[in-house]
Amino acid sequence: MREPEVRNHRGRVFAQADAAGKAFFLETFGCQMNDHDSEKVAGLLLSRGYRQVETPEAASLILYNTCSIREKAAQKVFSRLGEYRAKQSDGKVIGVLGCVAQQEGEEIFKRAPWVSLVCGSASYRKLPEMLTQLEAGNHRVTGLDTDTDETFETEVTRRDNPWRAYLTIIEGCDKACSYCVVPYTRGPERSRASDAILREVRQVAELGYSEVQLLGQTVNSYADPTPRRMRFSELLLAVAEVQGIRRVRFTTSHPSDFTPDIVDAIESEPKICDHVHLPVQSGSTKVLRAMQRTYSRDEYLEKIAMIRGANRPIAITTDIIVGFPGESESDFQETLSLLAEVRYDSLFSFKYSPRPNTPSRAMDDAISEEQKSRRLAVLQEKQREIQSARNAELIGQAFEVLVSGKSRRENQWSGYTTSHRMINFASQGKDLLGTYVQVRVTGAGPNNLVGTQEV
Ligand code: SAM
Ligand code: SF4
Secondary structure, eight states: OOOOOOOOOOOOEEEEEEETTTTEEEESSSSHHHHHHHHHHHHHHHTTOOOOOOSGOOEEEEEEEEEEHHHHHHHHHHHHHHHHTTGGTOOOOEEEEEEEHHHTHHHHHHOOOOEEEEEEEGGGGGHHHHHHHHHTTTTEEEOOOOOOOOOOOOOOOOSOOOSSEEEEOOSSSSOOOOTTOHHTOSSEEEEOOOHHHHHHHHHHHHTTOOOOEEEOGGGGGGGOOOOTTHHHHHHHHHHSSHHHHHHHHOOOOOOOGOOHHHHHHHHHHTTTTTEEEEOBBBBOOOHHHHTOSSSSSSHHHHHHHHHHHHOOOOOEEEEEEEOOTOHHHHHHHHHHHHHHHHHOOOHHHHHEEOOOTTTGGOOOOOOOOOHHHHHHHHHHHHHHHHHHHHHHHHTTTTEEEEEEEESSSEEEEEETTTOOOOOOOOEOOSSSSTTTEEEEEEEEHHHSEEEEEOO
16 A cells, blocks of 8 residues: 655655655753653654654654743754754755744744644644644644643653653643743643553553653642542552552652642652652742742741651752842842752752743843843852752762663763662672662762762
């Protein structure tokens, strides 16, 4: 049987749909949720007979899964599209997926007329139809609805990490942080059915994955749509019970929905990793109000006290934005004092970036780029000191490590502790990749630990 042709935006046939022609290249920008969406898109394409290739040159279909959380990330995509402008003459089909696709919509066709597919993440469930349209020769295909209560389910997911399986349990976001594009680009919050999640966990466990990471922009706002009405903490416990699963991670947690039963679950089940990523964004209640973060500094600190009160140490990491409109020097000092008080195990820090469609874009009192850069550098230096001191406290202790890397240097390996600390260690062992070993910490820097395998 003859397979359909694939055409680019000018209607030119670029490939017969044979094994050689149906090759895709997929590049991902942004967060773990984008990485995992790409794994699902790749699975979908593979199940339709496409091959994945390492370079755009070798592909007939080039896809960019994009991020628009900050302006720099969004710009990167347009410069990539510019680079591949020349490739249109090779008859390649180019598609833009993800947050920039959602945000810019059909404008992308105007800015980059050589693009044939524009699809936001809330429309991925329609990707099979869109591929059919492309294969049928349609050369302007869009998926831009955010008005959905469905999640993106695929039969096949092509996972990049051989040991850690990512699973999205909640898509979109119903919070309305005044600086954030996610509610616009990913649509409203939709939770996946708990039985579908547990089925997928059993599948990945059977495939040999021992660690799963549950994903969501506000993962702990999970609301099971099935009559079981499983709470997030119950879901964590149920995932940990699946045979073959040794580690359960989850990210990102929203402070307002971080309830004591989640801490109880971590305390009672060692397979649930001792790490909570709890973005604070600012240490100033005034700034938190302007950000519409739904908690004050004191309320956030109560959550930290609850986590620190567990009878098992739990690592805490966070995200911080500096230079939000109206952030005074004393507001910034409050963020620094919060860092000193919480002593985070690690953090991601960003200069505020005004984004389209967000309320904060119209706020007065913009902070200069120079001030933002200075504050970011001060904050990062302070955190470096905290991390150096915290990591030094771990010297002499032993931790379980999932080995995920092998150095070119003889007998040197690397991996992560359950608290998500990276550790480089020496071992005479062979074939350690993917195994769990005990490693004693012998040295520490701000960003990683050094150790030796226990025998
Ligand atoms: N949903 C998560 C949350 O609520 O924390 C993460 C959302 S976002 C993918 C990751 C981080 O990007 C946020 O926690 C925030 O620190 C940062 N971010 C989001 N919008 C930003 C903006 N307009 N400018 C700078 N940083 C931003
Ligand atoms: Fe964005 Fe706030 Fe939702 Fe996180 S909780 S995705 S920062 S709107």
